[in-house]
Amino acid sequence: MLLPWEYGIRNLTRRPFRSGLTLAALSIVVLLIIVVVGFIRGLEVSLADSGDPDVVLIYSVTSGENIESSAIAARTPGLLTSSVAGTVNRFGVTFASPEIYLGTRIGNENGAVGLGLIRAVTETSPLVRRYVRLIEGKWPVRGEVIVGKLAAAKLGSDPGQLEIGKKLTFEGQDWTISGRFVAEGTAFESEIWCILADFQAATMRQDISLVALLLPPQGSSSELTLFCKERTDLELQAVRETDYYAALQQYYRPVRLLAWMVVLLVSGAGLFAGMNMMYGSVAGRIREIATLQTVGYRRRAILMSLVQEGVVLAAASSLLSGCIALTLLNGHAVRFTMGAFALRIDSFALTIGCGAGLFLGALGALPPAIKALRESVAASLKAI
Amino acid sequence: MKVLNIVVSGFCLVLLGCAENDGKSQANSAKPAAASAFILAFEPADAVAVGVARENAENDQSIAVVGRIGGSEKPFVDGIAAFTIVDLKVQYCADEEGCPTPWDYCCHQDEVKTNIATVKIIDESGKLVSGDARELLGVKELSEVVVQGTAKRDAQGNLSLAASKVFVRAGK
Numbered sequence: 290m291l292l293p294w295e296y297g298i299r300n301l302t303r304r305p306f307r308s309g310l311t312l313a314a315l316s317i318v319v320l321l322i323i324v325v326v327g328f329i330r331g332l333e334v335s336l337a338d339s340g341d342p343d344v345v346l347i348y349s350v351t352s353g354e355n356i357e358s359s360a361i362a363a364r365t366p367g368l369l370t371s372s373v374a375g376t377v378n379r380f381g382v383t384f385a386s387p388e389i390y391l392g393t394r395i396g397n398e399n400g401a402v403g404l405g406l407i408r409a410v411t412e413t414s415p416l417v418r419r420y421v422r423l424i425e426g427k428w429p430v431r432g433e434v435i436v437g438k439l440a441a442a443k444l445g446s447d448p449g450q451l452e453i454g455k456k457l458t459f460e461g462q463d464w465t466i467s468g469r470f471v472a473e474g475t476a477f478e479s480e481i482w483c484i485l486a487d488f489q490a491a492t493m494r495q496d497i498s499l500v501a502l503l504l505p506p507q508g509s510s511s512e513l514t515l516f517c518k519e520r521t522d523l524e525l526q527a528v529r530e531t532d533y534y535a536a537l538q539q540y541y542r543p544v545r546l547l548a549w550m551v552v553l554l555v556s557g558a559g560l561f562a563g564m565n566m567m568y569g570s571v572a573g574r575i576r577e578i579a580t581l582q583t584v585g586y587r588r589r590a591i592l593m594s595l596v597q598e599g600v601v602l603a604a605a606s607s608l609l610s611g612c613i614a615l616t617l618l619n620g621h622a623v624r625f626t627m628g629a630f631a632l633r634i635d636s637f638a639l640t641i642g643c644g645a646g647l648f649l650g651a652l653g654a655l656p657p658a659i660k661a662l663r664e665s666v667a668a669s670l671k672a673i
Numbered sequence: 674m675k676v677l678n679i680v681v682s683g684f685c686l687v688l689l690g691c692a693e694n695d696g697k698s699q700a701n702s703a704k705p706a707a708a709s710a711f712i713l714a715f716e717p718a719d720a721v722a723v724g725v726a727r728e729n730a731e732n733d734q735s736i737a738v739v740g741r742i743g744g745s746e747k748p749f750v751d752g753i754a755a756f757t758i759v760d761l762k763v764q765y766c767a768d769e770e771g772c773p774t775p776w777d778y779c780c781h782q783d784e785v786k787t788n789i790a791t792v793k794i795i796d797e798s799g800k801l802v803s804g805d806a807r808e809l810l811g812v813k814e815l816s817e818v819v820v821q822g823t824a825k826r827d828a829q830g831n832l833s834l835a836a837s838k839v840f841v842r843a844g845k
Contacts, residue, residue, distance in 0.1 A: 350745065509752050510751075511750055511751055511752035511753040512753070514750045514751065514753075515750050515753055515755050515791070515793070518745075518750065518755070518757055518791045519791045519831055519833050520827075520829070520831055521786065521789055521791075521831050522829040522830065522831055526745075
C-alpha cells in the first residue's frame with residue numbers, strides 16, 4: 290500500500306523555510322538550463338532561418354566563408370544577369386541585389402560607440418531579401434539609414450538612441466534614421482541598411498561585397514556556379530544562402546558544444562542541491578520513517594513518498610522558472626560576433642529545462658531515501 | 674565417406690558463392706565508368722597540358738588536354754557534368770601534410786590561376802549534360818583525366834573545354 294499523496298505534500302509544508310530554499314535553488318538551476326538552451330536555440334534558429342533557399346550569394350572566392358572581407362567588381366551584377374539565365378525577372382526588373390556588407394564602428398548622438406554591421410543596398414534588395422519588412426518610417430534616401438530590430442543590441446546601445454530621426458555616425462559621416470525593419474528573426478535584424486551609392490561615396494569604395502540573386506522556386510544554381518568557375522579572372526564563387534549560413538553554424542559548433550557543457554554542469558549542480566536538501570529532510574525524519582515501517586508501510590511505499598516530495602518540489606521549480614523565462618527573458622537580445630539574436634525560449638528549451646528539473650527532483654531524492662530505509666527499524670526508532 | 678562427401682560439396686558451394694559475389698562487386702564498381710558514353714578507352718596521344726592550352730589554344734580549336742581534377746574546394750558543379758582541371762605541373766598538398774582538401778591547391782593558388790580550365794561535358798547535340806560528372810565518368814577529386822573536345826576562349830584568357838570524350842588515367 291502506498292502512502293497517501295497528501296502525506297508527501299504536507300511534509301513539504303512542515304518545513305517551509307527549507308522547502309523554500311530548495312525551491313529557490315532548483316528554480317535557479319532550471320532557469321539557467323532554460324536560458325542556456327534558449328541561447329543555443331536562438332543562435333541555431335537565427336542562422337538557420339537567415340538563409341533563403343532561393344537566394345544565391347556571389348562573392349569573392351578568396352574571402353573563404355567571410356562575406357565581410359569579400360570585394361568584387363561593381364560590374365559583376367550586370368555581368369551575371371546578362372550571362373546567366375535563371376534569375377527572377379519581373380516587369381523588366383532583375384531580382385539581383387548588389388551589396389556592401391561591412392562591420393564598422395558606429396556612434397550615436399550620446400557619443401557612445403559600438404561595433405555594428407552595415408549593409409549598403411539598392412532598391413532591388415527588398416525584392417531579394419524577402420524576409421525584411423519595414424515596420425516604421427520609410428525607405429532611406431541619401432544620408433539616411435534604416436535600422437534592424439536588434440541593431441541596438443548589436444551596438445550595445447540604448448534602443449532609444451535608434452529611434453526614427455536620431456543620428457548615427459559612421460565612416461566619417463552623419464546618417465539620419467529614417468525607418469526600422471524586422472526580418473523574421475534572421476541575422477538581418479541586427480544590421481543597419483543604407484543606400485549603396487551613398488555608402489560607396491562615404492567609404493571611397495568602387496567595389497561591392499556580394500551580389501544576392503533570387504532564383505525561381507526550386508531553381509538550380511548550377512549555371513551560376515559554372516559561370517563562376519569559367520570566369521576564373523573574376524575570382525567568384527556561388528553559394529546558396531542556406532549553405533552559407535549552414536557553414537556558419539559549423540563555425541559556431543564549439544560555442545554550441547560549450548553551451549551544452551554548461552547545461553550538463555548546471556544540471557550536476559542542481560542534482561547536488563536537490564540531494565543535499567533531501568538528505569537534510571530525511572535525516573530529521575528517521576524516527577518518522579521507522580514508525581511508518583512499524584505500522585506496516587513497505588519500504589517501497591516510503592521511498593515513493595520521498596521521491597514524490599522531490600518531484601513535486603522540482604515540478605514547482607520548473608513551472609516557476611518556465612514562467613520567469615517566458616515572461617522576462619524570451620526574445621531578449623544577445624550580442625555575438627555575427628550580429629545579435631533573440632533568446633528563444635521555445636517548447637524545446639522548456640522541455641529540456643523542465644525535464645531536467647523533474648529528473649533532478651526524482652534522482653536527488655533517491656540516495657538519501659535509500660540510505661534512510663537501509664537502517665534497521667529498531668535502531669531508527671531510538672534515533673534522536 | 675558420406676559425411677566427407679557432404680563436407681566437400683558444401684565447401685565447393687561456398688567457394689562458388691564467393692566467386693559469384695566477387696564477380697558481381699567488380700562489375701558494379703566498374704559500371705559507372707564502363708557504361709558511360711563519354712569515356713575514351715585509349716588515351717589520346719597528342720594531349721597538351723592545361724597551362725600550354727591556356728597559352729596556345731584558339732577558340733573553337735579541337736584539342737586534347739591533360740590535367741588533374743581540382744582547383745577549388747568543390748571542383749565539380751552540382752547538377753551539371755562539369756568540373757575544373759589543373760595542370761599536372763602544379764603541386765597539391767602531399768598526403769602527409771594532412772590537408773583535408775588537397776585538391777583546392779591551397780598552397781599554390783597563384784599558380785592555379787594560369788593553369789586551370791573548366792571542362793563541360795556535352796552530348797552529341799552539343800548540349801551540356803546534366804548530372805554528376807563523378808557518377809558519369811567514375812572520377813573524383815585529383816583524378817588525372819585527358820579531355821578531348823573544343824576549346825572555348827574569352828577575352829580575359831579563360832579556357833573552357835566543351836568535352837565530348839574523357840580518358841581517365843588509372844591511379845588517383
